[in-house]
Amino acid sequence: xxxxxxxxxxxxxxxKEQRGxxxxxxxxxxAEMAQRExxxxxxGNLKQIDRNGLPLYGYExxxxxxEDLQQxxxxxxxxxxxxxxxxxxxxxxxxxxxxxxxxNRPVQRITNDxxxxxxxxxLIAPSVYYPVIIFRHPKGFVDPAEIGSIMMSFLxxxxxxxxxxxxENDSPVYDEAGSTDxxxxxxxxxxxAMIILGHVGINLSAEQxxxxxxxxxxxxx
Numbered sequence: 001x002x003x004x005x006x007x008x009x010x011x012x013x014x015x016k017e018q019r020g021x022x023x024x025x026x027x028x029x030x031a032e033m034a035q036r037e038x039x040x041x042x043x044g045n046l047k048q049i050d051r052n053g054l055p056l057y058g059y060e061x062x063x064x065x066x067e068d069l070q071q072x073x074x075x076x077x078x079x080x081x082x083x084x085x086x087x088x089x090x091x092x093x094x095x096x097x098x099x100x101x102x103x104n105r106p107v108q109r110i111t112n113d114x115x116x117x118x119x120x121x122x123l124i125a126p127s128v129y130y131p132v133i134i135f136r137h138p139k140g141f142v143d144p145a146e147i148g149s150i151m152m153s154f155l156x157x158x159x160x161x162x163x164x165x166x167x168e169n170d171s172p173v174y175d176e177a178g179s180t181d182x183x184x185x186x187x188x189x190x191x192x193a194m195i196i197l198g199h200v201g202i203n204l205s206a207e208q209x210x211x212x213x214x215x216x217x218x219x220x221x
Contacts, residue, residue, distance in 0.1 A: 001176055001179055001181045002181050002182045002184070002186055002189055002192075003031065003161050003162070003163050003179055003180070003181045003182055004163065004174050004176070004179070005186070005189055006031070006182070006189055006192050006193050006196070007027055007031075007163050007174070008216070009189070009190075009193045009209075009212065009213055009216060010022060010027065010193050010196050010197060012212060012216045013193070013197055013202060013204070013209070013212045014197070014200065014202065016212065017202050019200065019201070019202060022200060024163055024165050024172050027163055027196070028161070028162055028163055030196045030199050030200070031161040031162075031163065031182070031192075031196065032160050032161060033195075033196075033199060034192045034195040034196045034199075035158060035161055035182055035183070035184070035192070037195050038068075038184060038188065038191065038192060038195065039069065039072070039094070039155075039158070042065050042068050042069050043094075043095055043155075067185075068184070068185065068188060069155060070185075071158075071183050071184060071185065072094075072155050072156055072158050072183050073097050073153055073154070073155060073156070074090070074092070074153065074154055074155075074156040075097070075151070075152055075153035075154055076098070076100070076151040076152060076153040077090060077151070077152055077153070077154075078102070078149050078150075078151055079149060079150050079151070079152050080148070080149050081142050081145050081147065081148060081149060081150065082145065083145055084145065085141050085142050085143055085144070085145040086139040086140065086141055086142075087139060087140050087141075087142060087150070088139055088140075089139070089140060090152075090154065090156070092156040092157040093154050093155075093156065093157075094154070094155040094156060094157055095154065095155040096109070096135060096152065096154050096155075097152075097153040097154050097155060098152070098153050099133055099150055099151070099152050100150065100151050101128075101131060101147050101149075101150060101151070102147075102148070102149055102150075102151060105129065105130075105131070107131045107132065107133045107142070107150055108130065108131070108132045108133070109132075109133055109134075109135070110132050110133070110134055111134065112134055112136065115132070115134060115143075118132065119143070126143040126144055127144060128144055128146060128147055131143065131144060131147055131150075133150070158182075158183035159180050159183060160180060161180055161181065161182045161183075162178075162179055162180040163179055164176075164177075164178030164179040164180075165178075189213075190206060190209045190210055190213060191206070193209055193213075194206065194209050197209070
């Protein structure tokens with residue numbers, strides 16, 4: 001499981017950097033933070049912007065970003081629209097992936113400030129053939145409500161990663177059956193390790209972490 005691969009790499013680097021072992025409890029806390037940060041980066045962290053004021057990368061900017069989060073995508077799931085046009089988000093909803101009608105017509109995503117002019121338009125007003133959706137809080141909104149339902153795929157909250165263990169000879173030993181894995185692809189293991197190590201004050205480049213990972217494998221540890 002990836003949760004153990006990252007744990008072993010983090011411990012290996014921490015010891016090589018003379019920081020000592022990270023306790024399982026601290027690792028699990030950091031693993032949850034790392035997974036959240038991993039998702040935040042892919043969605044487009046506004047704290048990481050370019051000189052034009054845009055996120056360095058975000059969810060719909062490339063297929064690679066989309067693939068990195070693919071394991072967290074749920075649906076498409078039918079969402080019922082109320083008579084007032086509002087709908088409730090799935091309980092584990094984080095971010096929309098795609099929206100269409102039950103007969104596979106695209107539903108256009110718009111913002112609150114775009115809606116008034118569209119609603120008054122003689123050419124492109126919302127209709128059953130060209131419905132629109134607004135992602136508001138606490139409920140979303142679809143016009144026209146007459147379409148009844150929409151099909152939505154969405155990014156869901158991933159389960160909390162847990163490195164479970166038993167104790168043998170006063171040392172923690174990995175328990176795969178009791179563990180919950182990261183909900184990310186194995187190719188992102190080094191990035192997760194980098195995030196965790198950064199939170200304990202070990203700031204390494206991707207190349208340095210990769211070098212440590214290769215060294216760990218070569219040493220058979």
